Amino acid sequence: PSDPQWTEHELSDLMDSRDQVDAHLVLDIVCKFYNVHPDLLSSSARDRSVVRARHLSAYFLYHLAGLKLGEIARILGRKDHSAVLYGIRKTESLFAQDLFLKKQAAELENRIRRS
Secondary structure (H helix, E strand, O other), X not given: OOOHHHHXXXXXXXXXXXXXXXXXXXXXXXXXXHOOOHHHHOXXXXXXXXXXXXXXXXXXXXXXXXXXXHHHHHHHOOOOHHHHHHHHHHHHHHHHHOHHHHHHHHHHHHHHHXX
């Protein structure tokens, strides 16, 4: 194929398919795992289980669904991307300290990828 536009079009389809998952699926699986109602993720609730579910949802929406921080903020009812970034970074730092959380996250990731 000597047409660069055709080549670009065909390759763009391949480059964009990163096995991304649906955002609603991520929220549903994480909420069921932590027994948290999905509406609580976008609330101001600060219970440990709600915060954990909110931060892990942000983590998976970013890493598995490929959403941008601003999109995740909108889905989770946060003011802006900085709150989402904080949650993702906090989760990543906790993985190094809390092996139980890391194991839970691995189980959640498996469930998300299988669905």
